[in-house]
Amino acid sequence: MKKNYRIIFALLLAGLVFSCETRFEDDIRVLARGSVVNESGAAVADAEIAVFTRRGTSSIFSGSSSSDEFLLGRNQSQSDGTFEVISLFDRDLDFSIQITLDEDHTNYAYLTSTVEYLPDDLVFDLETVTLKTIGTVLFNISRISEEGTSMAYSFNYKDTRCVAYFVDGELDPDQSYCLEPITINRVLNDNRPDIENSFRTPFGTEVEFTYSINDAAPITETFIVNQSTYEFNFTY
Amino acid sequence: MSSTLPIKRLAFVLACLCGSFVFSQDLTETTIPEPQDAPQAQSARERKVALSFDLYRPSPSGNNFFAESASGSLGFNFDLQLFVYKQFFLGGGIGDSYFDNKDISKTGNYEKTTLSSHDFYVGYEFLPLEDFRLGVAVTIVGNSRYKNNQSNTRKVYQVDHGNLRNYQTYFAYEVDRTLSVFIKYTYRSDRTKIQVPSALNSYFEKTAVHQIGFGLKLYFGEKSVF
Numbered sequence: 001m002k003k004n005y006r007i008i009f010a011l012l013l014a015g016l017v018f019s020c021e022t023r024f025e026d027d028i029r030v031l032a033r034g035s036v037v038n039e040s041g042a043a044v045a046d047a048e049i050a051v052f053t054r055r056g057t058s059s060i061f062s063g064s065s066s067s068d069e070f071l072l073g074r075n076q077s078q079s080d081g082t083f084e085v086i087s088l089f090d091r092d093l094d095f096s097i098q099i100t101l102d103e104d105h106t107n108y109a110y111l112t113s114t115v116e117y118l119p120d121d122l123v124f125d126l127e128t129v130t131l132k133t134i135g136t137v138l139f140n141i142s143r144i145s146e147e148g149t150s151m152a153y154s155f156n157y158k159d160t161r162c163v164a165y166f167v168d169g170e171l172d173p174d175q176s177y178c179l180e181p182i183t184i185n186r187v188l189n190d191n192r193p194d195i196e197n198s199f200r201t202p203f204g205t206e207v208e209f210t211y212s213i214n215d216a217a218p219i220t221e222t223f224i225v226n227q228s229t230y231e232f233n234f235t236y
Numbered sequence: 237m238s239s240t241l242p243i244k245r246l247a248f249v250l251a252c253l254c255g256s257f258v259f260s261q262d263l264t265e266t267t268i269p270e271p272q273d274a275p276q277a278q279s280a281r282e283r284k285v286a287l288s289f290d291l292y293r294p295s296p297s298g299n300n301f302f303a304e305s306a307s308g309s310l311g312f313n314f315d316l317q318l319f320v321y322k323q324f325f326l327g328g329g330i331g332d333s334y335f336d337n338k339d340i341s342k343t344g345n346y347e348k349t350t351l352s353s354h355d356f357y358v359g360y361e362f363l364p365l366e367d368f369r370l371g372v373a374v375t376i377v378g379n380s381r382y383k384n385n386q387s388n389t390r391k392v393y394q395v396d397h398g399n400l401r402n403y404q405t406y407f408a409y410e411v412d413r414t415l416s417v418f419i420k421y422t423y424r425s426d427r428t429k430i431q432v433p434s435a436l437n438s439y440f441e442k443t444a445v446h447q448i449g450f451g452l453k454l455y456f457g458e459k460s461v462f
Contacts, residue, residue: 021393022391022392023392023394023395024393024394026396026397027395029344029433030433072344074341086341086344087345
């Protein structure tokens with residue numbers, strides 16, 4: 001009887017080992033094509049275009065090293081900004097084409113489910129993708145008024161991520177997320193009267209800084225990020 | 237239905253035929269007739285079956301995805317030939333060859349390819365000189381399987397298939413009546429079954445590989461089948 005259990009265990013173990021194989025679709029290649037420009041409309045060369053099946057461990061921009069197991073194809077944009085990526089194909093809920101340049105530019109991801117969808121011509125045409133330059137806002141808020149003064153503040157700006165979700169080749173705005181507005185807020189008081197921090201946002205973003213001192217009516221100031229490092233200093 | 241099945245059946249039938257002919261030889265017949273003139277000498281060199289093994293270096297060529305991405309390292313073949321009528325033979329071969337992928341932008345993402353093939357061929361063996369044999373053969377039907385591994389772990393992979401045609405020639409030296417050593421050149425041309433966007437059709441529809449190698453061949457029997 002004991003022997004039987006061992007045999008069953010060995011068979012289960014063998015099944016587990018062999019079930020770990022990943023096999024992409026046989027006898028097929030797809031083509032991802034388009035062009036990459038910056039916020040001025042100028043061609044962007046050397047952007048990396050990577051085709052993945054299944055997302056990385058935590059997010060679609062979790063980094064190539066952790067996701068290379070599911071990398072189907074990769075290439076770079078040419079000097080005129082155009083790209084063509086010959087890629088393997090896989091049927092999966094999370095089929096993506098990710099475009100990245102460097103840390104100073106926004107990313108772009110084309111997401112779709114290929115469980116039942118495959119373009120008739122085997123071409124994923126991303127047309128023109130804009131990667132905007134990212135600026136870093138360094139803000140420094142310090143209290144110069146008397147102790148006991150408090151201030152609530154918030155920054156409204158645009159996120160640097162762009163995920164376009166497609167269903168059967170059509171953009172689905174409800175599931176897409178592209179350079180969406182984002183807000184950070186905080187209250188400064190005697191426990192922490194000053195703060196120095198930063199955030200990143202694409203060039204051209206109009207940042208709204210809203211503050212309220214001692215629960216007074218909020219006041220909003222705006223500024224446009226148009227340089228790689230924008231310093232914002234405020235005292236209350 | 238897979239086209240590999242008829243080939244496997246043919247190979248099986250060929251193997252059975254060869255086995256029956258080889259083992260049906262009269263073991264008491266040990267006297268080998270001495271060649272007296274050219275036809276008789278040629279007749280004395282007739283054989284029934286040959287088994288061979290060869291190693292080769294594959295070199296992809298042409299203007300196609302395989303030539304522009306794959307770097308061949310090594311390959312091997314097992315072959316079985318049945319001499320049907322004098323020097324005319326039918327044969328079957330199986331083998332693998334191994335490639336590294338130098339440029340994933342041309343192919344999709346994988347690092348290594350194991351190219352497995354089997355084919356059924358027809359050929360003729362010339363006897364130009366004493367102790368030498370020159371063979372030529374062409375594939376009648378053949379299949380190839382490209383297993384594209386993403387890494388050495390072989391856990392993540394993809395497979396392409398193709399129809400194979402080999403054009404091969406070998407030059408063999410008879411060490412003795414049974415054993416020969418040979419050099420062999422094969423030009424293989426695969427018509428792939430890969431679906432691609434129309435703009436890439438010509439780039440993916442065919443592959444070509446030059447194979448140059450050497451091997452050992454064992455001859456059995458003293459007469460062709462007919």
